[in-house]
Amino acid sequence: MLLGSSRILYIKDTTWKAIGCETSNSLSESISLFNSTQSSTTNGWTSFRTGAVEYSISFDGIIDSTSSFNYFDLVALKRARTKIEWKIESADDVYRQTGFGYFSDISESSPVDGYVSFSGNITGYGSITSEEITP
Numbered sequence: 001m002l003l004g005s006s007r008i009l010y011i012k013d014t015t016w017k018a019i020g021c022e023t024s025n026s027l028s029e030s031i032s033l034f035n036s037t038q039s040s041t042t043n044g045w046t047s048f049r050t051g052a053v054e055y056s057i058s059f060d061g062i063i064d065s066t067s068s069f070n071y072f073d074l075v076a077l078k079r080a081r082t083k084i085e086w087k088i089e090s091a092d093d094v095y096r097q098t099g100f101g102y103f104s105d106i107s108e109s110s111p112v113d114g115y116v117s118f119s120g121n122i123t124g125y126g127s128i129t130s131e132e133i134t135p
Helices: 071-079
Strands: 007-013 015-018 022-035 048-062 084-090 095-109 117-132
Touching: 007 022, 007 071, 022 117, 048 095, 071 095, 071 117
Parallel strands: none
Antiparallel strands: 007 015, 007 084, 022 048, 048 117, 084 095, 095 117
């Protein structure tokens, strides 16, 4: 079993940098499906043709302006419409996924009695590369 704390989202900014005070990240993939049912070939059962594959990475964190790569750096990349390189890597260096994308949204929340937090989404550009890292 893997703990969520063992999967870290990094953004390449000349060097790989972990998002400061990240509390979660989630990678989601989907594929477009087009109905291609022909009752003569599937006995009335639904069948599909596949289309484009797409993915997104959602993430959350707590704003800490003292961390080396933080919410404000992410906002600057989003506002500049910068295509970024990302990776999600296990803390034990066993498994890594990498790709490119754009920050499609970033938001912040300021509860009265809590820490200011942020959340965002990276929409993928191109494919994901997955690799097992052998020691």
